[in-house]
Amino acid sequence: MAKEKFDVYEHVTSEIIAQIEAGTPPWRKPWTGDRSAACLPLRFNGEEYRGINVLMLWATAAMQGYASARWMTYRQAGELGGQVRKGEKSACVVKYGTIDREGDNGEEKRIPYCRAYRVFNADQIDGLDEAFYLRPQPPRDLGTTADPELDAFFTRTGATIESTSDPRAYYDIQGDRIHMPPVATFHDAQGFYGTLAHEACHWTGATKRLDRFTRFSDRKAYAFEELVAEIGACMLGVRIGVAPQFDQSAAYVEGWLKALKDDKRAIFRAASEAQKAADFIMQRAAREAAPQANEREAIAA
Template sequence: MARPVTETRPLYTRVTDAIVADLERGVRPWTKPWASGAGGPVGRPLRHSGEPYRGINVLLLWAEAFERGYAAPTWMTFRQALALGGHVRKGEHGATVVYANRIVREDPDAPAGDDGLRSIPFLKAYTVFNVGQIDSLPAVYAPAPALAVSAERRIAAVEAFVASTGAAVRHGGDRAYYAPGPDYVQMPKLAAFPELEDYYATLLHELTHWTGHASRLDREFGAPRTGDNRYAREELVAELGAAFLCADLGVSLRPREDHASYLAGWLKVMKADHRSIFAAAAHAQRACDLLSGVATAEP
């Protein structure tokens, strides 16, 4: 009998390779849920406590839900399911999520006058299951039909959110961009967009760029020319930030044709640095936190 193959690639590499494979097929994994035919906007995945996942874990669980057809947003570990009186069905395979933290160790090579301590980041993987894979959970975890919220209410909520950021937003012309020098977002007029929600998804993308200003999050890898790796990194942060914000605000996100030109740059960055998608997701989460007015925390 053949022995099971043990996965020996580092976690960063496994995750990045999966995302690269999608991008090479022309698919952006963070827009998969909206293109899956489920209908309507998709929210963030949730922990068993109802707390939303953050950062790279949002991408990992969106991709898993799309591939396996899970409609419920909630995920939990095997032990959490048992503690709730449920049990994972035999033969079910879980999804990988990650936990990032730091450990502090003594540094024998620290220079004189230093405290002699070194902070070392680490990443730990663990497995979660969708509630659709688990039997006998309390009724509160049963998938419920999404409550219909009118487009008018959702758009009003997005407008209020944008106003709360304090960002200067100008309208006119045929391009959407963030101008870092004068520090404003430029948007075409609403009528220039095929759908109302395309306008707001684009605006949220540009607002993510706005957070990178030196007076805010001070992201340093932005660059003015398209062929620069730093430019690709910043565009990836804005792409993910828009995806997270659309999920939070109930805006449907559709793939944008103009972003197809960024694919080559994203692939180059990810292949050169297997940690880059993790960093981009963390930057995007911090941008969402700043725009939402909440304290920044690790994803």
């Protein structure tokens, strides 16, 4: 009997659906009371994983209680002087690439592929350098007052951010502005900046930025956009030290499940778009920070 072909998209999406149905979407798990802190998963050489691999490794770390940010193959662990402990189970990640093949007309053409491979967390491995076991710092507890550093960060993105007594947080597409309730109305400042990160990810979707709303505009687009914003807020929050807030409504969960069950590649696209949104915000903030730093140095001189 022929061996059934492994479907990467089906495997990943099935795991994500199982997490949501259990009430623990993987992009929420890094901040829900286990010993591991929020951190971006890293390869053995310190490079960051991206897109869908971030979600998959977050999910595994949350379920297993891993605290280390480092992941590697069995062979890489051995090359680094480590040994995966007997009985440890690996996690699934995927690699995208292209291969060159000769077409029917004799011309070379590039064929895209998606391949799964297995990795282990450093917490599953003995004998590695001590640096691999260092625990990341948890997100900061900001208390109940505004944080000037985070205010400055979001200001540097160039987003128009307004605050009124209206008890709603949203991104206004027509007005191209983010509305936030006053920070004093939140239970804590973490909630304020986590919510702001979510709305800022929505803000990146405008035509003059990442043009996501135009590219994803069918009847499933709303649920998809919420996935992008929630995952993107997590990716952004890890970088700036803020745990994002999540809408727990049944309608959102139902929308996510329908989107994922209808299209096994939806979560891959959502993770990819979320990565672009988080990168865009970080790049805008960094670009605006450089001239300000130069100006301060000139004044000091």
